[in-house]
Amino acid sequence: MERFRSWDGTELAYRVVGSGPPVVCVPGGPGQAVEYLGELGGMSSSRTLILLDNRGTGESAVPADPASYRVDRLVDDVDALRQHLGLDTMDLFGHSASGGICLLYAARHPARLSRLVLVAPSLRVVGLRSDLDVESVLARRAHEPWYAAAVAALHAEPTTPEELQRYRWQAAPLLYGKWNAAAQAQAAAEPGQFAQAATDGFYGGFQPDPALPARLAEFIAPTLLLAGEHDIWPTAAAVRQLAALLGKAELVEQPASGHFPWVDDPAAFAASVEGFLKRDADRTGSGAGMARQPDDDAR
Numbered sequence: 001m002e003r004f005r006s007w008d009g010t011e012l013a014y015r016v017v018g019s020g021p022p023v024v025c026v027p028g029g030p031g032q033a034v035e036y037l038g039e040l041g042g043m044s045s046s047r048t049l050i051l052l053d054n055r056g057t058g059e060s061a062v063p064a065d066p067a068s069y070r071v072d073r074l075v076d077d078v079d080a081l082r083q084h085l086g087l088d089t090m091d092l093f094g095h096s097a098s099g100g101i102c103l104l105y106a107a108r109h110p111a112r113l114s115r116l117v118l119v120a121p122s123l124r125v126v127g128l129r130s131d132l133d134v135e136s137v138l139a140r141r142a143h144e145p146w147y148a149a150a151v152a153a154l155h156a157e158p159t160t161p162e163e164l165q166r167y168r169w170q171a172a173p174l175l176y177g178k179w180n181a182a183a184q185a186q187a188a189a190e191p192g193q194f195a196q197a198a199t200d201g202f203y204g205g206f207q208p209d210p211a212l213p214a215r216l217a218e219f220i221a222p223t224l225l226l227a228g229e230h231d232i233w234p235t236a237a238a239v240r241q242l243a244a245l246l247g248k249a250e251l252v253e254q255p256a257s258g259h260f261p262w263v264d265d266p267a268a269f270a271a272s273v274e275g276f277l278k279r280d281a282d283r284t285g286s287g288a289g290m291a292r293q294p295d296d297d298a299r
Contacts, residue, residue, distance in 0.1 A: 001059045004084040006077045008068060013059035014081065015051045018044025021091070023277070025051045026078060028096030028122070030071070031199030033058030036186065037095065041266030046274050052081055054098075056198040069201025071097075071125060075105045082112060091115045091277060096259065097202060100125040106223075107215045115280055116223040117273055120231055120259050121242065126216065127208040128241050130234035137235050138174070146173045154232075165191055177230050177257040177264035186263050213245050223249040224276040228257035228264065250276060 001013040017039055027034040034051040035058065043049060053060040054074055067073065078101060082090050089112050094102035099121020106113055123130045141147055153170035156163075169187065176183035223246055227239040236253045243251040252272045257264035 001053075003059075004081065006055070006080040008063065008065070010055050010063045010068070010077075011061040012055060012077060012081070013053045015053075016048060017051065018046075018048050020045075020047045021277075021281070022048040022050055022085070022087070023091045023093050023117075024078070024081060024085075024087075025049055025093040026095075026098040026101055027052070027054060027057075028094070028098040029057070029194060029199060030054075030097035030202035031057055031069075031195045031197070032190070033193040033195075036190065036193055038262070040093075040273070041262035041269040043262075043270050043273060045270075047277070050081070050085065052078070054198060056201075057195045058193075062197070066197060066201050067205070069198050070204055070206050071100045071202050072104050072206060074101045074202075075108055078102075078105050079109055079112065088112075089114045091117070093117045093119070093273075094121060095119045097122045099123075103212075103216060106219050106221070107212055110219050110221065113221045115277060116221055117226070117276065118223065118242075119226045119261065120228060120234060121225065121239065123234055123238055123242055124203065125206075125208055126213050126242065126245065127210070128238060128245075130238050131232070132241065133235050133237040134232050137230060137232055141174070141230060144173065144179070146170075146179060150174050174230075174232055175259040177228060177255075177261075182263050183260070186260060216245055217247050219247050221248065222276075222280045224252065224273065225249050226252045226254060226261060226269070226272060228259060228261045229253055229255050230258045233259070252276075 001015050003011055003013050006012050025037055027037055034053045056062045092102055092113055099118045103125055106116055150171050150173050153167040156167045158164040158167050172187040173179040225239050225243050227236040243249045254261045254268055262269040
């Protein structure tokens, strides 16, 4: 792992894998170590993946101020990493909860993004529902042998940490397109990847800015939104709402996939993301940084 000091002196860690143009990757959870992203279905064969452990997770240090775990504060860590890497602009990748970090980054530092990739992004920061049409999504999986136990666990209210872990495991098949060995291995590794303080602090005291949707509508950097057909949070229908809000978004719905589409179908996932990144770079002639909007700091 490589290390650098962020804006407040907290030492953050990141891993570099692959070769090719860089993509800065921010993990979700919230509060989950970046290791769960792996190499994103083989994207490392064509891109240099810069995989950040958010503060207090994985190999990154615990911050002195717990309030700095909040989603809008983590934006500053992403920009500190960009500066540490010496990138004038960057391609930015976010998954799940870190979709919120990346959307806030896009609003605050639009000129620093050349392309944005959001996979199964959390919609909380923009005040959109993530469970739109979820009952229909669930109903399409009613034939699965694990379905009844998984749905019961999804709605259960645990009273002990042990119950919480048991219910999470029982509900886990709902997060994948196929409950196969790869999905089970990923789900089994999750409990050891979370840092509770980072999870708890992510939305602690956060209130969505009602002006954010209008600002994102002005965001002009090419954006890929990738949703899994079977994802229950966010559903593909919910991600379509975000696509309609953004100024320049392309939406891909990956068939037979859930919340972790690079696990369900690595080849399809890598082809979609790499195809988007390469297609836009060929069109603009840029490796990075053609969106020329002023940052907030310059306004």
